[in-house]
Amino acid sequence: MIFSSLAEKLQDTLAKLRGKGKLSEDDVKAALKEVKMALLEADVNYKIVKDFVKKIEERAVGKEVMESLTPAQQVIKIVNEELQNLMGGTQSELNISSKPPTIIMMVGLQGSGKTTSAGKLARILSNKGKQPLLAAADVYRPAAIRQLQVLGERLDIPVFSMGDKKDPVDIAKGSLSYASSHNCDTIILDTAGRLHIDEEMMEELKLVKTAVEPDEILLVVDAMTGQDAVNVADNFDKKLNIDGIVLTKTDGDARGGAALSIKAVTGKPIKFVGTGEKLADLEQFHPDRMASRILGMGDVLSLIEKAEKSIDKKKAAELEEKLRKNEFTLEDFLDQMDQVRNMGPMDQLLGMMPGMSGSKQLKNMQVDEKQLDHIEAIINSMTPEERRNPSVINGSRRKRIAQGSGTNIQEVNRLLKQFKQTKKMMKQLNSGKLGKGGFKMPFFG
Amino acid sequence: MNFFQRLKNGLKKTQKGLVDRVSSIFSGRSGIDDDLFEELEEVLIQADVGVKTTFALIENLKEDVENEDIKEPEVLMDYFHKELKKLLQDEEGGIGLDDKLNIIMVVGVNGAGKTTTIAKIAGRFKEQGKRVMLAAGDTFRAGAIEQLQIWGDRLGINVISQQEGSDAAAVAYDAVQAAKAREMDLLIIDTAGRLHTQKNLMEELKKVKRIIDAQAAENNASVEVLLVLDATTGQNAISQAKIFNDAVKVDGIVLTKLDGTAKGGIVVAVKNELNIPIKLIGVGEAAEDLQDFNPEEFIKALFSAE
Structure with missing residues (x-):
């Protein structure tokens, strides 16, 4: 499961500290080196790891900690706090428009899982009593529209499409009038996967954004992404000012460090995580709970x-x-x-x-x-x-x-x-x- | 545009990231110190070379400094290139077809770029006048069969398929029969994307492979398994390669999406840790952007200055 291997390494490292009555500066440094390796092996961005470790070191090697009665506990507490800072706050909800329809736009690289996530998200909203509409604005990938239609059929949720010959801006606008004539209060707009450095394609997203002013732009990111995650997230965020992240494919053995990197770089919350192949496998994300899961305190909630x-x-x-x-x-x-x-x-x-x-x-x-x-x-x-x-x-x-x-x-x-x-x-x-x-x-x- | 230019263009981002920073580490400093190695560590890890391989590389370099009594950073840079080459050296990229039915089975995690890669390989051999057939073995993902069908129509290539949800092994069986009957040179079998950790899906993949192997043996065909890896992937690519290799024995790797800002360093790690050859790399959307992997050119393009 995502983060479990990172969790294991961090806990092993901290357990070694816990066993010590007195701590030397070297003990802390050795432990922090292991923390650094664990984070790097989890694909957390190098720069972020460096900052993270430095911050802990500054706080931990101080007099109060080292001379306290329980130095190990103090260090663990500091790691815990910094980790929670890194993962950021409590759970964030979707922005819902006071004037329906609420428009949610899915963006991301090719193959990150936008279409599948769009379907899963529609299911969650529908279960909450919303009337979602899926809108197919990926006019590039062969059969992308068909994929969304099949998902819509399975979920019994309407899918709006204008074929693959129309401009995504027109499709987005078209979905608005379709939604109002079909009593849909939420539009989930699926867009084509694109590279964050493809100026032309990024411009297209900007045009869609300007045309329909989405309430929520969700960046879909593959949990297996490596060091490049920061570049991707930073570019999408700078160009579109995203509102949140959907982290997909977390059911593999990826250690998920990309999630930490993205949060640190964009400051935007992870709102959902994809946890499996089935349409029910999308969950709201609770950063605080995840941090405590990583530190072995479980996620009882x-x-x-x-x-x-x-x-x-x-x-x-x-x-x-x-x-x-x-x-x-x-x-x-x-x-x-x-x-x-x-x-x-x-x-x-x-x-x-x-x-x-x-x-x-x-x-x-x-x-x-x-x-x-x-x-x-x-x-x-x-x-x-x-x-x-x-x-x-x-x-x-x-x-x-x-x-x-x-x-x-x-x-x-x-x-x-x-x-x-x-x-x-x-x-x-x-x-x-x-x-x-x-x-x-x-x-x- | 020749191959080298195209590769260089595709890798331009890679270069900007790696080359400039690598040379700036080695030049512009008076001696070899810990800072140098730390900066190198940073660059390598940020290129997704992986923690293990990065530290092995740096250890080797430190030994070189000791053994060869290297004093100048510029000299050490040559050693760095040499060490990198050592990790990639014997690779032979590309795919060759034998004078019989060649079967290529394409596997990988969800979203790695399997179907697009298949279309590009098919287009390449079709252009060479080969008789090519595709099999829509991804019977799981919504729209996957249509996606391959559209590619088939565009390329004028037959696609063997059944309906969504049908048995992938049965599709593979049918496809080999059809390819043999119609005297194809190449049959490329698509499979559903699956996370390598899903045991049941990996078992299904093994079954498909067994069917293909048995049919190939009966029909005097060769079988090659290609694993498609997304260059954006971090160290999880190593785990993917390991597990897919254990399940269906991977003959080669196709590294896709190298046209982004991902550095593609994972190639070094996969080769170093698993010794699976890299056969093809994808550096763009166009058909000709799927290229044979050539380590010499790759490293040259990666490290030569503009």
């Missing part, structure tokens, strides 16, 4: 929000009761698993838990969603009695369950064993005796 969205409160209360009485059955487990899976991919959820975001275990742990399918199939192949009381499952039942679920006896055995362990763990949790080894996720050893 996002986790709670996700949980609130997808967990049935009544069922949760029942479950809690059962857990307390240790009457937790495989049926409950199946229920619980369904609800958790509704929240999103496991590895993303785990990344939000305090202490988990940078953990090596998490990195090496491929949460295989298929494995979860198998578990579901196994439980579904049991009789109600077996689910409530797994101890009745003998050899021949095991065989039947394995056959019924299309798995094998080993997998059935593993599930039963893990369920037993989970129950044991629940018991410990109830009696408040969770071992020092920390919380171990059941079923994903």
Whole structure:
């Protein structure tokens, strides 16, 4: 996941400091050198890294810090603060016009993901009760209009197009009258990808901007972008005065340093992040939460929000009761698993838990969603009695369950064993005796 | 305009960034000191050469200074060029066709420029009088099939396709059959862009490759896998190359979008860390802007003064 590897490196470095009672200037410098390398390896721009490290060094090597009772904690606090400064503030909302329609214009390099993001954004707005219109102003890339139309069909959101022979300025203007005659209150204008140094093409965007005065210009940036991110963002911002950033493809293993660079150079907030292939995979971005995720403090707020969205409160209360009485059955487990899976991919959820975001275990742990399918199939192949009381499952039942679920006896055995362990763990949790080894996720050893 | 000029034009931005700064580091100072190496580190990292490769390069240079007792910065600049060349040297760019059916499978992450690259390669061989066919193996992204179809129409080249959402392996199978039946020289198979970290999609890609390999063996065809990398990409390109290579064994790299301000230093890192040859580079929108990668010219264009 984005930032996780950066998070891991920073946490390792800071953990080394934490173990020290007294700090020398050299300790701090050595740690900062590692911080610098971690940021550079994450593709944060060199100049920004240099400034960042210098700022921390100036603050950290001072007398108050070094002679304080807990110098390591102080240094960590300073890194934390500076990192939050770098990522910038709390979450920023889209600018909504008081006089509809609100016009949102998507701009960016070729291949950054403008069209897909336009579709995803339309979905979010539509879920919030808006009436979005997608407008196809990319008249250059073959089939770009078609791509937007297909997205519109899938989302059941109207798409305005005038073909690929018209000027983007005319298309933008045309979308305005279409929106008012079709009761659309938000226009998302997809533009062609272009190089930030292509004067002619940048001029075209300026003309579109002047013609329809968008309320929000979003620069779409690929999270895998390297050092060049600052040039791209700076150029687009200088020419168009952008309002925010959409960071795409964050579901890969890019470390996402470009995001930090762009924020630092333009001062404009990252408003959305693309987290996957599906149309639902666009999320609002919370810089403060991301900073704490990087520093291993977890992102409990996002986790709670996700949980609130997808967990049935009544069922949760029942479950809690059962857990307390240790009457937790495989049926409950199946229920619980369904609800958790509704929240999103496991590895993303785990990344939000305090202490988990940078953990090596998490990195090496491929949460295989298929494995979860198998578990579901196994439980579904049991009789109600077996689910409530797994101890009745003998050899021949095991065989039947394995056959019924299309798995094998080993997998059935593993599930039963893990369920037993989970129950044991629940018991410990109830009696408040969770071992020092920390919380171990059941079923994903 | 000859190749060299075109390359130089395309790389003009690269040059302005790298050349001027590299020479200004070495000239205009009296001795070799830590500042010099730090400035060099800055330039290399900002060119996306990558942390690992940058530090290896600088270590080598420091050893050169020690071993050869170098005192003048200008002399060290020659060593710098030599060390860089060492990392890129044996590359042979370009794609050659054998006298049978040649299959090129094009892979890469979303938005790297696969489809456009395919169109350019197809156009190049079509112009040489080769019989070329395309296969629309990106059955996932909305509009991807149409995008390739439009290119096919423009170039007068047949495109084998099924509808969106169909099995990419089946498209590949059909395409090899059709290419064989119609006695094609070259079949280029597009694939859906995928992030290399998506395990299931990488498995699907492996399956497509297996089908192609099996069909190629049966029909006496050769198979080449090209990975398209976006020059704007940072160090993630190394991870992309690694994982795609593990999945479908990459025979060559196409580096696209070198006409921006991205420095393209990632080429050095990919070559240094993975030893996958760079075959083609994209320096512009026009068909002839897809060029054979030539390390000599590349470095010369990169470092020669205007």
